Amino acid sequence: MTTPQRIRTPLTELTGVDHPIVQTGMGWVAGPRLVSATANAGALGILASATMTYEELERAIIEVKERTDKPFGVNLRADAGDAGKRVELLIRHGVKVASFALAPKQELIARLKEHDIVVMPSVGAARHAEKVAGWGADAVMIQGGEGGGHTGATPTTLLLPSVLDAVDIPVVAAGGFFDGRGLAAALSYGAVGxxxxxxxxxxxxxxxxxxxxxxxxxxxxxGTVVTTKADGMPHRLLRTPFIQGLEETSVVKRAVPTARRMLEFKKLSGAGWREFAGDGLRMKRSSDRSWVQMTMAANTPMLLKAGLVDGDTEAGMLASGQVVGMIDDLPSCEELVDRIIAQAVERLGSLAGNLV
Incomplete structure (x- = not known):
């Protein structure tokens, strides 16, 4: 049984979930098992599709629907060559939320909204939030620099209020959260979850x-470090011996293994050379990365797979937020969500009782 306590916010109203908590779309991590467990706990689980082929994504969506009847979402790469096709997949299967790491095109937002799918891009600056809000996004998620994976330099405590001041759509806060005190703090700022x-x-x-x-x-x-040595962009990872070695290795020495892993990811994705090159070109146009950085970016999925799927920490990397230093247990999603909500309700009630 999940907690009978509820905190209703515009996020719960928009998505139909019980609690204003989102499990983010982590590549190789946010699969059907985790997403359905999150959904059954009353929070919003989001499938990570960037590391899935189209066929794998459809199978994952079907599996989640078999495991739960609760709302869930899918994270999409806005610059993927088959982004439009994947949007149609979400529509066909009645997925509730579409999230994006990069700003989706206006026509993709419009198409999703035609079918009452909640559009929630992730943003790293107020100007990005303003852009997607102007294009019709229903909500945005911000990630402060404390967050794991690709991240910016602005801490959540500054990024969140800057975005809240810039837009009038719901804002979800990410980066540095792990318990009910964080939820209470985010709600106090004006976030919806x-x-x-x-x-x-x-x-x-x-x-x-x-x-x-x-x-x-x-x-x-x-225990974490932000490095650009993995794919040319700031990436927060666990400070393992492999990452320390990567930090100390020159670009020239990294070139051959980088190229090898890029080819491995191409093979795993099932993409032909034309499609693979097209995806790279679209990614290049949607970012300010150099071609060297683009080659390194294709390296990232295989490094993450080695660590997070294969469990090989000597040849792979482990994305992590700074909150890793505050975590000391492995609860179920239900246990985690229940205690976060209970603690947040207690903190918010205590604060309200102390107001004069």
Missing amino acids: IGMGTRFLLTSDSAVPEEIRRQYLGFGLD
Whole structure:
């Protein structure tokens, strides 16, 4: 049984979930098992489709629907060559929420909204929030620099109010959240809920190998590093010996293994050379990366797969937010959501009682 306590916000109203908590779309991590467990706990689970082929995504959506009758979402790459086709897939299967790491085109937003699918892009600056709000997005998720994976330099406590001041659509806060105190704080700022990646990765419902999850628990608040050596963009990862070695290796020495992993990801994705090159060109146009950085970017999925799926920390990397240093257990998603809501209700009630 999930907690009878509820915190109603515009996020719960928009998406139909019980609690204003979002499990973010982490590549190789946010699969059917974790997403359905999150949904059954009353929060919003989001499938990560960037590391899935179209066929794998459809199978994943079907599996989630078999495991739960609750609302869930799918994270899409807005610059993918088959983004339009994937949008139609969400429409066909009645997915409730579409999230995007990059701003989706106006026509994609319009198409999703025609079918009452909630559009929630992730943004790293107020100007990005203003753009997607003007295009019709229903909500945005911000991620402060404390967050894992690709991240910016602005902390959540500054990014959140800057975005709240810039737009009048609901804002979900991510980056540095792991408990009910964080939810209470985010709601006090004016956010409609929180997004969490690392905290959901470190649950018993996560498909990440248990020995890897237990390794995460051994890291402190200084256990992560933001590096550009993985794919040319700031990436927050666990400070493992592999990452320390990557930091100390020159671009020239990284070139051959980078190219090899890029070819491995091409093979895994099932894409032909024309499609693979087209995706790269679209990604290049939608960002300010150099061609060297683009080549490195194709390296990232295989490095993450090695760590998060294969459990090989000597040849792979482990994305993580700074909150890893505050986490010491592996609860189920239901246990996690219940205690976050209970703690948030207690904190908000205490604050209200102390007002004069």
